[in-house]
Every structure is written in structure tokens, then in C-alpha cells.
Amino acid sequence: MRVDDFDFDLPPERIALRPARPRDAARMLVVEGRAMRDAGVRDLPALLRAGDCLVFNDTRVIPAQLEGQRGVRRDGAASAPGAKIGATLHKRVDLRRWQAFVRNAKRLRVGETVDFGSGVEAVAEERLADGSFILAFAGDEPVELLLERAGTMPLPPYIAGKRGADDADRADYQTMFAREDGAVAAPTAALHFTPGLLDAIAAAGIATETLTLHVGAGTFLPVKADDTDDHVMHAEWGRIEPETAARLNAVRAAGGRIIAVGTTSLRLLESAARTDGTIAPFAGDTSIFITPGYRFRAVGGLMTNFHLPRSTLFMLVSALMGLDVMHAAYSHAIAEGYRFYSYGDSSLLLPER
The missing domain is CATH 3.40.1780.10 (QueA-like)
Structure with a gap:
């Protein structure tokens, strides 16, 4: 139709x-x-x-909306820091990896780290055919705990576009x-x-x-x-x-x-x-x-x-x-x-x- x-x-x-x-x-x-x-x-x-x-x-x-900055590459190669990266997690892959839609994705390359603040970092491990990324979160803490520290509630765009998420x-x-x-x-x-x-x-x-x-x-x-x-x-x-x-x-x-x-x-x-x-x-x-x-x-x-x-x-x-x-x-x-x-x-x- x-x-x-x-x-x-x-x-x-x-x-x-x-x-x-x-x-x-x-x-x-x-x-x-x-x-x-x-x-x-x-x-x-x-x-x-x-x-x-x-x-x-x-x-x-889960508070799956994240805002961060691009960091260094996982292999230590130089990478211009500072680009703002937004990520909305949308499907779990395994205990430490999530598929995510990324805002400003043109500034993010496979192998680069994104620093989401509050001690939360993730590596852009793979870019998929639909433009989304697989993000692998660093550390041993459950990802859900990391999101509670650094994430916000992922309000629908027709609400988020009119007001930001808040404690309510x-x-x-x-x-x-x-x-x-x-x-x-x-x-x-x-x-x-x-x-x-x-x-x-x-x-x-x-x-x-x-x-x-x-x-x-x-x-x-x-x-x-x-x-x-x-x-x-x-x-x-x-x-x-x-x-x-x-x-x-x-x-x-x-x-x-x-x-x-x-x-x-x-x-x-x-x-x-x-x-x-x-x-x-x-x-x-x-x-x-x-x-x-x-x-x-x-x-x-x-x-x-x-x-x-x-x-x-x-x-x-x-x-x-x-x-x-x-x-x-x-x-x-x-x-x-x-x-x-x-x-x-x-x-x-x-x-x-």
C-alpha cells in the first residue's frame, strides 16, 4: 500500500x-x-x-539517551577530540555491547572512543548498514548502572523537541x-x-x-x-x-x-x-x-x-x-x-x- x-x-x-x-x-x-x-x-x-x-x-x-565527546582511538592512534556525539541505545547485543543510533555520526569512526561523562566510555566497535553503531562499553560495571549515572530518559522526539527530559x-x-x-x-x-x-x-x-x-x-x-x-x-x-x-x-x-x-x-x-x-x-x-x-x-x-x-x-x-x-x-x-x-x-x- x-x-x-x-x-x-x-x-x-x-x-x-x-x-x-x-x-x-x-x-x-x-x-x-x-x-x-x-x-x-x-x-x-x-x-x-x-x-x-x-x-x-x-x-x-532505561535512561538510554547519552551525550558525549569523541575521544582517542582504541589502538592509540591520533584522533581529533571534541566532536559532540549523541547516542540513543535501542537494542542490546550482549552484556557490554548495544546497538545505537548516533547523532553527528559522520564525525565518528570505527575504533574511536566516546566519553559520555561520569566515568562512562564506549568504543564505536562497528558501523552497521543502516548507519547505526555497535557501542562496546568499557569497564566491568553492568551497563544499566552506567546509564543510571550518565544517561537520560529517551523521550520521543515529538516531546524532546519541545522540552528536555526532567526528573518528572x-x-x-x-x-x-x-x-x-x-x-x-x-x-x-x-x-x-x-x-x-x-x-x-x-x-x-x-x-x-x-x-x-x-x-x-x-x-x-x-x-x-x-x-x-x-x-x-x-x-x-x-x-x-x-x-x-x-x-x-x-x-x-x-x-x-x-x-x-x-x-x-x-x-x-x-x-x-x-x-x-x-x-x-x-x-x-x-x-x-x-x-x-x-x-x-x-x-x-x-x-x-x-x-x-x-x-x-x-x-x-x-x-x-x-x-x-x-x-x-x-x-x-x-x-x-x-x-x-x-x-x-x-x-x-x-x-x-
């Missing part, structure tokens, strides 16, 4: 720069089949059915389910949940489960191709435990719906789904790219925030609900003053099945 088909105009004032407070006070647009209505996140227990199951991503965002973002850009270090972007649909809302969901007979997908910075990369067939997704690592898969399959067998909380949960569930719709245990990379025409196997609904024009995530929701339905829904949301993107309001998408 043409990428232009997924374009729409969004007024800049619709982009949320801070989350709703309290978190579950956000609005929620409910789209069921072709019908839509305005609601709130707190209405969720009444909008689902007893026996349904909400699936959350328990990844934890350390808590705001983290869901209540965050357990497993490794994401460089939050699974933002789950930012709306509070302990009180979870209690109400349980009281309504709705189950909850968690999986892990370490969201990469590739989720913010623009689609540069003119046709969706020519776009290549970045891989992300995920895991669904055998016990979790078994409980989810029991939900489906009993007639309940699996409702993914966020596109990250949905993509991992669909990556693990067998042809009959059952979910297999999963541990590994996924680069699934869902566009209209995709046949959903496991997921019966999606709770998600509002996404960027021409983005892979708007393509995903259009695959679930229909492109014309989502254009109408987004037009309604814009007209009614919904807040967009990571810190914005939510939508509940329930396709006709």
Missing part, C-alpha cells in the same frame, strides 16, 4: 507534553466495529466482558508494570493504569497477564519508503513464558478475548501465535510488520494511544480496524480535543469478529 494512505493532519497543540494526572483520568475513544463513542480510561472495566484478559508489557525503560519523566515515562530492564521507549498504553483501576478490572472478572518486549528506538523512525512493502522493521527482543501462554490459551478456549494493552504487546502476541490462534511460548527477536490485509490470529482487541501520521503503528491499527475507520476515528479525536502520542489519551479498538 502507499504510505501516503496513512497520512493525516495533526495540529501541534494536540501533542501531549505531560501525562494526565492521575494517570487513569485520561480520556478514551472507544471504536467498536464501525461505531465510536467517547469514554474515559476509568470506564474500561465496564467496556470489556468478564472472561476477557488484558495483556501488559512489563519492560522497563523518570517516573512519568515508566508504567506500573515495569520490571524487566531493556526498553528505550515506554509501552505507553499502560501508562494509564493505576492500582485502583486494576482492582476494578479484577472485580469485573477480567484477567491480566504480562509479557516482555524491549521496545527499541526504531519505533520512532519515520517510514521513508513510498510503499509499505519496501519498509524494513527493526528487530526487538521479546519473551512469553510457557505458563503465560497456557493461561492465555485457556482464556481463548473459554470464549474470552485477549485484549493487548499497547501495540508492543500485540506485536509479540501475534509473533507467537500459531495458525490456529493459540499462543506458543516465545523468546527471541521479532520484526513483525502489520499492515492492512494482515490476518490477526490471537488478539481480539487493542488498547492504545494515538499514533503518528504515516507511522507503522497507525498502519497496525488500520489493519485491525480498517483504514477508513481509523481515519474517521482520528478525525473525531482531533476535533474533540483528544491529546495525542506517548503522554496522550487512549483508544479502545474492538474489531467485529
Whole structure:
């Protein structure tokens, strides 16, 4: 399909720069089949059915945004110091190496060291075909500890471009389910949940489960191709435990719906789904790219925030609900003053099945 088909105009004032407070006070647009209505996140227990199951991503965002200066080469050869280098880690390679998107990459050569301050240094070990680098961090401390010293929260560019990250973002850009270090972007649909809302969901007979997908910075990369067939997704690592898969399959067998909380949960569930719709245990990379025409196997609904024009995530929701339905829904949301993107309001998408 043409990428232009997924374009729409969004007024800049619709982009949320801070989350709703309290978190579950956000609005929620409910789209069921072709019908839509305005609601709130707190209405969720009444909008689902007893026996349904909400699936959350328990990844934890690490402070993966680094700012530094180019240093000397690892082999001791001369290298002009001083060039400012920005790095956004987006995928772990092993215990000491991460793949990173680099700002001012033309000034960085393989073998050079970047000093990120606070005693944190990394060698530009390899440049990949997509222009990103493999950074190998010096020392013996876990990289996560190094990032806590030198890194900042990697806010999405549409927020970071309007204001810098601050101390509030350390808590705001983290869901209540965050357990497993490794994401460089939050699974933002789950930012709306509070302990009180979870209690109400349980009281309504709705189950909850968690999986892990370490969201990469590739989720913010623009689609540069003119046709969706020519776009290549970045891989992300995920895991669904055998016990979790078994409980989810029991939900489906009993007639309940699996409702993914966020596109990250949905993509991992669909990556693990067998042809009959059952979910297999999963541990590994996924680069699934869902566009209209995709046949959903496991997921019966999606709770998600509002996404960027021409983005892979708007393509995903259009695959679930229909492109014309989502254009109408987004037009309604814009007209009614919904807040967009990571810190914005939510939508509940329930396709006709």
C-alpha cells in the first residue's frame, strides 16, 4: 500500500507534553466495529466482558539517551577530540555491547572512543548498514548502572523537541508494570493504569497477564519508503513464558478475548501465535510488520494511544480496524480535543469478529 494512505493532519497543540494526572483520568475513544463513542480510561472495566484478559508489557525503560565527546582511538592512534556525539541505545547485543543510533555520526569512526561523562566510555566497535553503531562499553560495571549515572530518559522526539527530559519523566515515562530492564521507549498504553483501576478490572472478572518486549528506538523512525512493502522493521527482543501462554490459551478456549494493552504487546502476541490462534511460548527477536490485509490470529482487541501520521503503528491499527475507520476515528479525536502520542489519551479498538 502507499504510505501516503496513512497520512493525516495533526495540529501541534494536540501533542501531549505531560501525562494526565492521575494517570487513569485520561480520556478514551472507544471504536467498536464501525461505531465510536467517547469514554474515559476509568470506564474500561465496564467496556470489556468478564472472561476477557488484558495483556501488559512489563519492560522497563532505561535512561538510554547519552551525550558525549569523541575521544582517542582504541589502538592509540591520533584522533581529533571534541566532536559532540549523541547516542540513543535501542537494542542490546550482549552484556557490554548495544546497538545505537548516533547523532553527528559522520564525525565518528570505527575504533574511536566516546566519553559520555561520569566515568562512562564506549568504543564505536562497528558501523552497521543502516548507519547505526555497535557501542562496546568499557569497564566491568553492568551497563544499566552506567546509564543510571550518565544517561537520560529517551523521550520521543515529538516531546524532546519541545522540552528536555526532567526528573518528572523518570517516573512519568515508566508504567506500573515495569520490571524487566531493556526498553528505550515506554509501552505507553499502560501508562494509564493505576492500582485502583486494576482492582476494578479484577472485580469485573477480567484477567491480566504480562509479557516482555524491549521496545527499541526504531519505533520512532519515520517510514521513508513510498510503499509499505519496501519498509524494513527493526528487530526487538521479546519473551512469553510457557505458563503465560497456557493461561492465555485457556482464556481463548473459554470464549474470552485477549485484549493487548499497547501495540508492543500485540506485536509479540501475534509473533507467537500459531495458525490456529493459540499462543506458543516465545523468546527471541521479532520484526513483525502489520499492515492492512494482515490476518490477526490471537488478539481480539487493542488498547492504545494515538499514533503518528504515516507511522507503522497507525498502519497496525488500520489493519485491525480498517483504514477508513481509523481515519474517521482520528478525525473525531482531533476535533474533540483528544491529546495525542506517548503522554496522550487512549483508544479502545474492538474489531467485529
